[in-house]
Amino acid sequence: MRWMTVPTTESWAQACTGEMTQHTAQIRLALNEFFLQVQGKALRQAQIATGDTDEAFDIVQHAMMKLTSRYSHQQDVWPPLFQRILQNTIRDWFRRQKMRRLLFWSSPQVAETLFVESEHSSNEPIDIAANTPERKMISRQQLSAIESALRELPPRQQQVFLLRAWWGHNTEETAFAMRCSTGSVKTHYSRALHKLKTLLEPSE
Amino acid sequence: MTTKKKQPGETAIERNICSALDQTLTLNDTTLTRLADIRQQALAELPAQDCNRPRNLWIISASGVAVCAVLAIVLLLPPPHRNIDQRVTELEWLINNEDLTMMEAEFEFYEWAVSEMDSSG
Numbered sequence: 001m002r003w004m005t006v007p008t009t010e011s012w013a014q015a016c017t018g019e020m021t022q023h024t025a026q027i028r029l030a031l032n033e034f035f036l037q038v039q040g041k042a043l044r045q046a047q048i049a050t051g052d053t054d055e056a057f058d059i060v061q062h063a064m065m066k067l068t069s070r071y072s073h074q075q076d077v078w079p080p081l082f083q084r085i086l087q088n089t090i091r092d093w094f095r096r097q098k099m100r101r102l103l104f105w106s107s108p109q110v111a112e113t114l115f116v117e118s119e120h121s122s123n124e125p126i127d128i129a130a131n132t133p134e135r136k137m138i139s140r141q142q143l144s145a146i147e148s149a150l151r152e153l154p155p156r157q158q159q160v161f162l163l164r165a166w167w168g169h170n171t172e173e174t175a176f177a178m179r180c181s182t183g184s185v186k187t188h189y190s191r192a193l194h195k196l197k198t199l200l201e202p203s204e
Numbered sequence: 205m206t207t208k209k210k211q212p213g214e215t216a217i218e219r220n221i222c223s224a225l226d227q228t229l230t231l232n233d234t235t236l237t238r239l240a241d242i243r244q245q246a247l248a249e250l251p252a253q254d255c256n257r258p259r260n261l262w263i264i265s266a267s268g269v270a271v272c273a274v275l276a277i278v279l280l281l282p283p284p285h286r287n288i289d290q291r292v293t294e295l296e297w298l299i300n301n302e303d304l305t306m307m308e309a310e311f312e313f314y315e316w317a318v319s320e321m322d323s324s325g
Contacts, residue, residue: 028247035243040229043239057238064246072250146224165218166225197217 027072034078035064042086045162048150049090059089083169083177087159094155149199156180157192164189 039060046056063086071081150158156178163174164185171182178185231239 024250028250031247031250032243035246039239039243040231043231043235044225044228057242060239061242061245064242065249068246069249143224143228146221150221166222193215193218196221200217200220 027075030075031068031072031078034082038079038082039064041167042082045086045166046090048147048162049155049158050093051151055093059086059093062089080173080176083163083167083173084179087163087177088179090159091155145200149196152199153192153195156184157188157195160185160188161192161196 042060042063043056046059047053050056050059063082066085067078067082071078074081150161153161159178160174163169163177164171169177171185174185175182
């Protein structure tokens with residue numbers, strides 16, 4: 001008498017295929033829905049941070065792929081996890097840039113490579129927004145001034161400001177996304193706001 | 205007297221910035237197409253991960269068994285202080301042996317001395 005049948009690889013695959021396909025399809029749909037909700041802001045934030053549209057696409061792609069490959073089973077916490085991955089990726093980008101700048105000063109060869117790259121990429125990021133009636137309410141000059149002011153902020157202040165003011169996250173959520181204390185979030189936010197006021201508000 | 209702190213988004217400058225950024229959130233077709241590609245590439249990671257799940261369980265189980273086996277071997281091996289005791293015993297045995305040899309040599313001497321005394325007496 002056999003108490004237990006040992007499943008073969010094929011039978012295991014057949015048994016789980018139906019269930020898995022349904023389960024995977026549900027997750028796929030939910031993830032796609034989630035990505036559709038966050039992709040615009042994520043791309044704009046990355047674009048403001050890097051000043052380069054291609055780099056921004058790469059950052060968003062990395063964040064989406066990492067969330068899918070590692071945390072697809074944690075649907076309840078997708079928003080904070082995605083934010084954390086996104087902010088980490090942006091921070092990594094800043095670190096790489098810093099490293100490249102250091103190499104720039106130490107190695108003439110790297111400096112030459114960077115010069116060639118900078119010739120190909122324009123300073124003005126490619127416009128990713130559609131020309132909607134709402135868009136016409138704000139002039140291109142105003143938008144450019146706002147983006148320039150945001151870019152002048154130190155990376156951490158820029159991230160905190162966008163997470164708090166634009167994404168609408170509270171202090172705790174922002175602290176989780178940025179892997180810092182709530183006290184740091186408050187300090188960064190206060191400093192960012194002060195600097196933005198100095199840069200954007202006309203002096204009396 | 206307590207003063208209420210302003211929340212993010214309450215000041216005019218915050219509202220202006222957010223409003224300006226919101227107006228650029230309607231993306232053009234090129235950007236939407238590229239984002240759709242990115243989403244598809246990201247979602248393609250999903251089935252591979254689910255298929256790996258049972259295999260991962262086997263890997264975890266096998267690793268657990270291996271760790272247990274190593275622990276068992278380590279625990280069953282004689283502890284180091286036993287070796288030290290053994291060495292001490294061996295040393296004592298050697299010393300004792302040396303004493304015995306000396307005693308044997310002395311015994312021969314006493315035997316010779318007795319025989320000499322007998323022959324002279």
